[in-house]
Amino acid sequence: MVQLDFGAVLAEWPMLLRGVAMTSALTAVSATLGLALGVGGAWARSAGPAWLKAVVGLYVELIRNTPFIVQLFFVFFGLPGLGVKLTPELASTIAMVVNLGAYATEIVRAGVEATPRGQVEAAQSLALTPTQVFLRVVLPPSLRRVWPAITSQIIIVMLGSAVCGQIATQELSYAANVIQSRNFRAFEACIVAAGLYLLLAVALRHVLNRLGPRLLFGGR
């Protein structure tokens, strides 16, 4: 008969809490910067010069067709070969931003392309500069259109950040690893960590559903 002992895992709650805090912090920073990168990428792909379009296209395809863990290892283990030394936290953040940026570029671009032509023409006839047209007329409704997809992608990146424990970033899955090495309750530690990730995912969806309209496209 299998004996499960969750008490031994839950007794380490301060460590779990720190893990949750680190995962949340990584997600918050990379969601903000990744979304900004995605907006920049979407602008480049829809209105940028031809060479920039090609570069962004290559970036998007490269990131979307390779696993996150390989991107992370490349940043953390590969870049020091070029003289760039990174802490685990910084490497994780960079990998997450770059990863989310590629997906966000595609998502935001889909929103931008769905903008009716008349809106752009109307804005141009009011003598707005191209930058103003993009930031004030095209972007807000585009973000509103694709916000559900952005939300899902940010959650996927948050769940993907579990891999960052592999380079000793002290996030939630790393905490679970340390706990199981202390008390050998590997299965229980993973169940508890998975449960916390599930809670984080549900909470994140709620937060983004409320935050997006308030901050980004002025809805109520």
Next chain:
Amino acid sequence: MVDFSLWDILRNLLLAARWTVALSLTAFVGGGLVGLALLIVRIAGVKGARQGVALYVQLFQGTPLLMQLFLAYFGLALLGADVPAWVAAALALTLYTSAYLTEIWRGCVEAIPRGQWEASSSLALALGEQLRHVILPQALRLAVPPTVGFAVQVVKGTALASVIGFIELTKAGTMITNATFRPFTVYACVAMMYFALCFPLSAWSRSLERSLRRVR
């Protein structure tokens, strides 16, 4: 001291890539079968099946694949089964794939107009006949592009099996790095191989989607 040339690195990575392909195929076929079974249980309206499958999907989509792999690995060990890493990886990836595919396919079946169900049931077709002759042929057309697209996620997901010690492309990359101390080159090669596996699938999925849109 053995010297590794670039060709040695590539050759060893290519050998390991076979396991990435094998694990991907196992997970995709197994996940497809389990996903189809879940879909049919849900469509057939078995009592509590809709909520049960929805919970299953939520559990797999709301937790990291890495945790699912660990749970399969440690869970099987806890049950007394002394299994190699690839069995645990195949099990976790199969369940993960089934959760996503069943959800994708549900969307495709729900996109079939209600009239098709009503018309076929008014012809006295049983549920199995309805599915086989009327609903699934139409849903299948819709389902192919997103299913191929999800195959890319499966291939990328197999990279996580390296963490529980299964020697596939990523794990081989780590091992070769430890032998050569050339992480930049090795991980760039690893990334290129994943790209070579995934990009054709992505491109195929996109072109399928385009042709589907043209037909409609």
